[in-house]
Amino acid sequence: MPSPPSLIWQAPTWPGMHYDAVRVGGELARAHRVQGIVEGKLAGLRFDQRLELAAEAWSQDAVATAAIEGERIDLAAVRSSVARRLGVGKQDGPNAPRNVEGLLDIMDDAVLQRNAPLTRERLCAWQAALFPTGYSGMVKILVGAYREHAEPMQIVSGQVGRERVRYEAPSSARVPAEMQTFLEWFNAKTEHDTLVKAALAHLWFETIHPFEEGNGRIGRVLIDLVLAHDSGEVSRLIRTSQRLLDKRRDYYEQLERAQHGELDVTEWVLWFVEQLRVSCEEASDAVDAALQKAMFWMNHQDKVLTTRQRNVVNLLFDAGPEGFEGGMSTRKYESIGGTSRATASRELIELEDMGLVRRVGAGRSTRYYLNIPGWRPEDTAVA
Structure with a gap:
């Protein structure tokens, strides 16, 4: 009809x-x-x-x-x-x-x-x-x-x-x-x-x-x-x-x-x-x-970061919650930042101390995720 x-x-x-x-x-x-x-x-x-x-x-x-x-x-x-x-x-x-x-x-x-x-x-x-x-x-x-x-x-x-x-x-x-x-x-x-x-x-x-x-x-x-x-x-x-x-x-x-x-x-x-x-x-x-990224940086505007640290954090943001499979490791940071293993380890620890990232696991299984709810697995999820 x-x-x-x-x-x-x-x-x-x-x-x-x-x-x-x-x-x-x-x-x-x-x-x-x-x-x-x-x-x-x-x-x-x-x-x-x-x-x-x-x-x-x-x-x-x-x-x-x-x-x-x-x-x-x-x-x-x-x-x-x-x-x-x-x-x-x-x-x-x-x-x-x-x-x-x-x-x-x-x-x-x-x-x-x-x-x-x-x-x-x-x-x-x-x-x-x-x-x-x-x-x-x-x-x-x-x-x-x-x-x-x-x-x-x-x-x-x-x-x-x-x-x-x-x-x-x-x-x-x-x-x-x-x-x-x-x-x-x-x-x-x-x-x-x-x-x-x-x-x-x-x-x-x-x-x-x-x-x-x-x-x-x-x-x-x-x-x-x-x-x-x-x-x-x-x-x-x-x-x-x-x-x-x-x-x-x-x-x-x-x-x-x-x-x-x-x-x-x-x-x-x-x-x-x-x-x-x-x-x-x-x-x-x-x-x-x-908006989430803007709010994150506003909350951490008083932190002093190296250019490399800021770039890595922005890369984590751009990749999204699931973007970096397995999280950020020292080896990945070393490769992305073009720096030594020791410097990569130190700068990741500094980011953790400043509250920008959270650490999951220990030893070789240590991974870092942005310190945002929902952006990291539970500690038990990392082998």
């Missing part, structure tokens, strides 16, 4: 696509609740601490959006580039390749220029930034322009020789008109929720598939742009691409189902908003960890 008209949203510029606003409403409310919690928690952090969180989230998301397309990029190079852009953290790391800098450029543009209209020229510049050499791997492609080839644009998956056509996009001849309709809708003032707009924009753009290459990455940057409209630079904390990478199979299946199924895209919108909610929950956990 079709839903009553009052419960269905239908964009007049779409070919009849619609979603059930009542079914989506509950998930939207949960997602927005977590969004608000994240923004509220951020108020407890200093500006530089918020920047550090944003830098790490942005770096991880850049690596994730490339990984969805099967491309591996160096996280260390991405981190150093992001650090330079935001003026935070370690900025002297390896340089990223031009195509990776291009990816970071368009992700940055989506946030910094969030109020600028989305145009054909802007999208074409984004796509050109992803392929600065004019090649995708060993294949020469058309960059900075919509696709023009006569053959159908097919999205395939599977191993070479066993590919499966997941979707066939509109012909190249239709792309300019289809994209013009999309851009007019995207730039217009609309009544539907921001998170729903992100879901629809991503689905619509991926359905048109206007470029020869780079559609997935650009489509995910469009999500960033919509979220930035709503949350500004706070949106950098929402690692949407990381979540889509974690759910990659479901992501492709949901897209394919929405592109091949009936005109009701409720299931896609529901699934997509759920992923945004989980991304916000993960951002909330990251803010909690940063």
